[in-house]
Amino acid sequence: MPTSPLAGLNVLLLEDELLLRKRLAGFLEKEGADVTALGSVADARRAVQGLSFEAALLDVNLPDGRGTDLLREKLFPATTTVIVMTAEGGVAGAVEAIRAGASDYLVKPFDPQELPVRFAQARRARQAKRVDEFRRGQEAELVFGESLAGVREQLLKITTADRRLGHHLPPVLIEGETGTGKTAIARWIHRNGPRAEEALIEINCSAMPEALAESELFGHERGAFTDAKAARIGLMEAADGGSLFLDELPSLAQSMQAKLLTALEDHSIRRVGSTRSISVDARIIAATNSDLNSLVASGRFREDLLHRLDLFRVRLPPLRERGNDILILAEELLARVCRRYGMPVPEIPTNGRRRLLAHNWPGNVRELAHEIERAVVFGGEEGLAFRHLGGDASDLSGAGWLRPGFNFPESGFSLEQAIDELVAKAVQQADGNVSAAARLLGVSRDVVRYRMKTKESAESGK
Incomplete structure (x- = not known):
């Protein structure tokens, strides 16, 4: 025997007619639901504020107000399936409820056997909407910046x-x-x-x-x-x-x-x-x-x-070739992650932006998405500095100015130090062969020897 779509659900039933309330509550409980049956808007309002309901069945007209008031006040989360009940001639109230966020409505009198069908239909409609949102979200991951114009x-x-x-x-x-x-x-x-x-x-x-x-x-x-x-x-x-x-x-x-x-x-x-x-x-x-x-x-x-x-x-192109588009993509991914977790969208600080531009991104967009989500989940605004990706792009240590995304530091830039870094890198690549290093740099051997000697003297005098 197939399981009822109501089985295991916490259901709020709001109906002021005692006999109908008992009848509907009995049917829902036979279907396996855990029912909270109430007869006034005030009682329902208190129940919603204190309990979590996966489904709700609400009468429109009650002695102390309208069941649709609960919808207008947005007391139900988006995950709650709400169906309203209305008497003959009260279709306008049902339409009002649909506009306020109800999933469906039933006109009294109705056969309780309709309830499992209606709740199942509403659940499928919600799933279809979620799938559509997911598909739109997948497409939003494709961010066309200047680097992808072609x-x-x-x-x-x-x-x-x-x-x-x-x-x-x-x-x-x-x-x-x-x-x-x-x-x-x-x-x-x-x-x-x-x-x-x-x-x-x-x-x-x-x-x-x-x-x-x-x-x-x-x-x-x-x-x-x-x-x-x-x-x-x-x-x-x-x-x-x-x-x-x-x-x-x-x-x-x-x-x-x-x-x-x-x-x-x-x-x-x-x-x-x-x-x-x-x-x-x-x-x-x-x-x-x-x-x-x-x-x-x-x-x-x-x-x-x-x-x-x-x-x-x-x-x-790989992410490392996309220049400043990395920042545009990072901001889009950050906004998406924050929406998913219901968090405000923070701003990526300047040093974080520099590190994003300076990183080589061997894993490309997938790696960037992972880093953004990890920063949001574990590090908050501090995590958006991305210190684990390496030094600041404006830092000269390790010839940081050779990496994409370098920005001249406000404190100034030492051209002499940069030349020494270039010479050292060429000598290292040439396995210590001064002549080969000179050819790589397009200068004479004397220039390379002079730079190496000057650097050694400066380091020995420290």
């Missing part, structure tokens, strides 16, 4: 071409280091193109076992292999009319690369164990953090597949 222009050209073509859209190849936002780009292409209302299916190719990859992508017929007890469509077929995002594409075995190429060329697939081809119009968006030309040269990626994928190629 990428944005390229994406707009792709979606414009998509609308003109309509069907059998050519594949898109996205290149970039791990964590640069390839998945966000794939979602942007899908949601801003003509297939936005259709499915976007995402697959991490490196997470698919080689033995199951063909079945996952193309499906299988019953009895095709030992565990194939029923026919099953593949993910490419499921994405028909929409988009299929293949992340870490080079992880696919060469045999699978060949079958993917055939599917792209013929716009059809064949399930494992079948002799029949099925027409499929799924837009392929592929992503890689590897240099495909190098993989082709080493024999690990099919050259013909690369040519087929290479019509629309998008390259995402």
Whole structure:
């Protein structure tokens, strides 16, 4: 027997008619709910302020006020499902309740059996709204600054071409280091193109076992292999009319690369164990953090597949190459994290901004998002100084001025010290060979020797 959607919920029941209140309370309790049954707005107001309710069933007209007053006063959190009850002719009050935040309304008299259905519908609607918010949130992670202006222009050209073509859209190849936002780009292409209302299916190719990859992508017929007890469509077929995002594409075995190429060329697939081809119009968006030309040269990626994928190629620069866009992205991520945790959005201090610009970001946007969330959760405003990322970008120690994001300190800058740092770095790179260091610097050996001698004298005199 399926569990009632009311089972285990704390429910507030507000109804002034004693017999109806008892009847509804008895039904809700049989459904497994923990019911607080009250007959006045005042009692309900006190109960809401002192207890937490997952669901509420409110009468509109009561002796001491209106049940909708509780909604207008915003006494219920957003997680509470509220349904109002109104007598015949009181639909206006129900509409008022919906506007105030109620999930649904029932017109008296009604069958109590409607309650589980209505609460289940309201719960699904709330879940759908949350999914929609989540999707919008995912897209918001893609921040176009000056450094991505070229990428944005390229994406707009792709979606414009998509609308003109309509069907059998050519594949898109996205290149970039791990964590640069390839998945966000794939979602942007899908949601801003003509297939936005259709499915976007995402697959991490490196997470698919080689033995199951063909079945996952193309499906299988019953009895095709030992565990194939029923026919099953593949993910490419499921994405028909929409988009299929293949992340870490080079992880696919060469045999699978060949079958993917055939599917792209013929716009059809064949399930494992079948002799029949099925027409499929799924837009392929592929992503890689590897240099495909190098993989082709080493024999690990099919050259013909690369040519087929290479019509629309998008390259995402690493975060360290995005300059001041790092700060724009950091502020956006900070605002998102603070909204998630219900916290005010602090300002990133000057020294924190300098460290963000100076850091190399090997993990790219994913690493930045992690650092922002860690700063908010564990460090607050102090954490936003990001001291663990390294010294201040304006600090000369360790040749900090060589790093991106350097700012001249207000206390002044020593050009002589900077030259000594450059010479020392060149000598170190040349393994102590003065002539080689001089060639790296474009100066004579005498200049290098003089600088080394002057620095040694200054250090010995300290």
